[in-house]
Amino acid sequence: MKKCISVFLSLCFAFCTMTASYASENQKAASPDFKLQQASKASQITGTVKAINEGAGTIAVTKKFKDKTFEVFAVTDKDTKIAKGKEIKSLHDIKAGDKVAVVYTKKGEVNLAKSISLK
Numbered sequence: 001m002k003k004c005i006s007v008f009l010s011l012c013f014a015f016c017t018m019t020a021s022y023a024s025e026n027q028k029a030a031s032p033d034f035k036l037q038q039a040s041k042a043s044q045i046t047g048t049v050k051a052i053n054e055g056a057g058t059i060a061v062t063k064k065f066k067d068k069t070f071e072v073f074a075v076t077d078k079d080t081k082i083a084k085g086k087e088i089k090s091l092h093d094i095k096a097g098d099k100v101a102v103v104y105t106k107k108g109e110v111n112l113a114k115s116i117s118l119k
Helices: 002-030 032-037
Strands: 042-053 058-065 068-075 081-084 099-107 110-118
Antiparallel strands (some): 058 068
16 A cells, blocks of 8 residues: 555656646746747848838848749848948948848847848
């Protein structure tokens, strides 16, 4: 009888431990703080400038791949680095039709440009 009780208590302990661990993982995934700690993954598009709006600080870049055309709209801010080689440029220096590489991260619903390299 003592063996049955000790086995039963061991199983209960294991079940409680697994349940607490599972709940903890679900809470981490649902927590906004946990999502903020996850690293933002940077994406890149290399293509042709379709449009640029200096006033709004936006750039639209298109890239044709096989049969599809991809278009990315990105917003620049004061931290966006714009360069051609080692020469620092500004948004004013970019024109429609220029070849560029834009590195951006998703911030909410907006693509935030980290760097723009003119080709």
